[in-house]
Amino acid sequence: MLRAKIRQMLSLNNKVIRYILQAINYSLFMALIWYFSTSPVYRQLADDEAILTISFAHAGEIKEPCVKRTQKELMALPPNMRAPMNCSRERSPIVIEMMFDGEPLYSETAEAPGLYNDSGVDIYHSVKVSAGKHHLAIRMDDSVLKEGFTHVFEQDVDIKPAQILLVGFNPSKGFIVR
Template identity: 40%
Template sequence: MKPLNYLGQGVAYALFAVVLGYFSTSPEYEHMPPDQALVKLSFSHAAQRKGACRERTDEELAKLKPNMRIRKDCPRERANVVVELEMDGKQMYHVELPPPGLAHDGAASIYRRMPVPAGTHRFVVRLKDKVDGDFDFVHEENVDLVAGRALVIDFKADVPGAPGFMFKK
């Protein structure tokens, strides 16, 4: 093999290395502009049942198998969960989440990411989890969103004493 052959091979290997080296980190990807922050609205919540529960009579209970004899009889189907999010008086998001599952009795879930300009904003978030009536849960808060940070808006109905929305920065 001649020196020129080795030189040619060296050039080919160098080209291979340069391609690997460059595209393994470059060009840089800007996932989010530097003046923006991110709002993530996400929770999982089982809405109230569509119909009211009732007590079974003794006769009804007797007809059931022993392991099925539960006094309370509740319909399985749940209501839709309605959520609204406002920022600085403007509605950012509105969604009606049907309960999942064949019997429509599961917990409705949401995960929504919304890039917003960094700065101080007033957020209002509302949730309704029954068939009729107004929103059951409303939360308002002024949040100073620093660029590059995420604000997570979660909802928990089972927090003792303070069920409702939680803003996590």
């Protein structure tokens, strides 16, 4: 009924009504963009939350020990390839465990990438944690030839709300918290 009435009015070539309807449509169009270009606001972290990120690149130890070649083996090789030691290329996986206030927070066993499993591993993991004082413990094993974890790290940390607490690793310095 309403539509029929609108049609009837428009059939009288009432441009004013048509422009008013257009203004309404453009307003709706603007309102749609207005709202969804910034709203609803997305809350990424609660007020008492922070981020703990562990990120580093590290190559595991060679998986098998090097073996000294015998004279016979050396002579069987082309002259340019007569290296005295025969070392495999394959590297150990990186095993990492992270404990937060004694509770497991993250663990991963990352195989060495590459066609011959001979490349370094990239570790990246980010997780939400509660801000405040906590105890952080990290253990990493990068060699299948050694018993137990090759790198162990423990530290008390005070994390501020919204802070990104970054844990890195340097082979000479061990784990570093920033």
